[in-house]
Amino acid sequence: MNRRAFLALLGGLAAGAAVGVWPRPASASTPASPSASPPAPGGDGVPAELPAIPILMFHRIDENPHSPEGISSEQLTRVLEYAWEQGYYPVNMSDIFLGRVDEIVPRGRMPLGITVDDAHRSVIFSRKTTIHADQRNERSFIEIFGDSTARHNLPPRATLFLSAVVARHTGPDGGYFGGQMSLAGVLDALSVMPGVEAAYHTRRHPRMRAMGFKQTRAVMEDQMEQFCALGVLDRIARILAYPYGARPDDQGVQALRELGFLGGVLAFPGVREGRYDEVPLCYYDGRLLNDPFLVPRVGIGALTYAFGAITAGERFREIDPVEDFRKDAQSIPRTYRSRGPAAPVETS
Numbered sequence: 578m579n580r581r582a583f584l585a586l587l588g589g590l591a592a593g594a595a596v597g598v599w600p601r602p603a604s605a606s607t608p609a610s611p612s613a614s615p616p617a618p619g620g621d622g623v624p625a626e627l628p629a630i631p632i633l634m635f636h637r638i639d640e641n642p643h644s645p646e647g648i649s650s651e652q653l654t655r656v657l658e659y660a661w662e663q664g665y666y667p668v669n670m671s672d673i674f675l676g677r678v679d680e681i682v683p684r685g686r687m688p689l690g691i692t693v694d695d696a697h698r699s700v701i702f703s704r705k706t707t708i709h710a711d712q713r714n715e716r717s718f719i720e721i722f723g724d725s726t727a728r729h730n731l732p733p734r735a736t737l738f739l740s741a742v743v744a745r746h747t748g749p750d751g752g753y754f755g756g757q758m759s760l761a762g763v764l765d766a767l768s769v770m771p772g773v774e775a776a777y778h779t780r781r782h783p784r785m786r787a788m789g790f791k792q793t794r795a796v797m798e799d800q801m802e803q804f805c806a807l808g809v810l811d812r813i814a815r816i817l818a819y820p821y822g823a824r825p826d827d828q829g830v831q832a833l834r835e836l837g838f839l840g841g842v843l844a845f846p847g848v849r850e851g852r853y854d855e856v857p858l859c860y861y862d863g864r865l866l867n868d869p870f871l872v873p874r875v876g877i878g879a880l881t882y883a884f885g886a887i888t889a890g891e892r893f894r895e896i897d898p899v900e901d902f903r904k905d906a907q908s909i910p911r912t913y914r915s916r917g918p919a920a921p922v923e924t925s
């Protein structure tokens with residue numbers, strides 16, 4: 578599928594404006610011309626030389642290499658090792674929204690946003706499985722992420738977007754509020770990594786693109802009331818990963834603003850589904866330059882299944898997320914380099 582066809586499909590899913598205004602850097606192979614005053618960011622015409630932070634989106638750990646949204650523990654380890662070896666440094670979404678990237682990331686290092694949607698059980702908890710009579714321990718996303726960052730002396734910083742009901746994503750393990758996985762247990766598990774924050778993905782994971790003000794507000798209030806009843810409202814960052822990655826309409830965004838949200842993040846497939854010079858990016862220059870309710874992320878793993886935009890044949894072909902990310906990273910015109918402190922920040 579070419580980019581145009583994909584965008585047409587995506588356009589049917591996302592609000593048309595979301596696709597139309599995503600920052601579109603010039604080809605990495607095109608020599609960048611100096612720009613005295615960058616135009617207003619977040620729209621067409623954002624120059625290639627504007628600094629950017631790539632934000633990765635993961636979904637779940639799945640040892641099955643053909644899993645629609647999964648990434649194997651071995652693949653995740655390789656993606657992270659590649660990123661750290663390239664000089665990337667993990668940040669969470671609050672770091673970006675609150676303009677504190679330079680406080681977190683040592684000078685000269687390149688921030689990399691790490692996010693996980695839906696938060697399948699495999700993201701938080703390891704589990705024992707028996708394969709061919711062998712007992713083995715399947716490590717969770719945050720365990721692998723924690724080990725990898727520790728090996729490289731990096732603080733584990735990431736944003737996990739929580740959803741209570743993600744029908745076809747979570748399977749028999751249930752959502753965050755059901756089964757063996759209580760929200761309190763999730764937050765306790767996360768509390769050992771203060772830089773790994775929890776944020777919103779809505780309780781019931783509806784498509785929000787045509788909901789308008791009232792319905793969007795009702796959906797978000799439903800989630801906020803639930804967090805409040807569980808006594809965790811203050812522990813959840815007020816940032817939304819739109820279900821299916823598709824933003825609400827302008828009225829919906831207004832509802833989010835009135836509820837005190839900092840912003841919302843979109844989902845786009847990895848570049849393997851498109852051209853390598855059109856990676857959607859988060860522009861940052863000491864502060865977020867995008868529309869805070871239209872912050873793009875790049876999917877890692879076989880994300881496009883969620884968009885229904887690839888055929889079954891494509892879905893089940895072998896995917897190498899490391900190669901995806903390598904191509905993403907190479908196509909980024911100019912990565913933001915921190916102006917922060919010279920020494921790594923110690924995490925408490």
Ligand SMILES: [Zn+2]
Nearest residue numbers: 694695820821
């Ligand atoms: Zn989702």
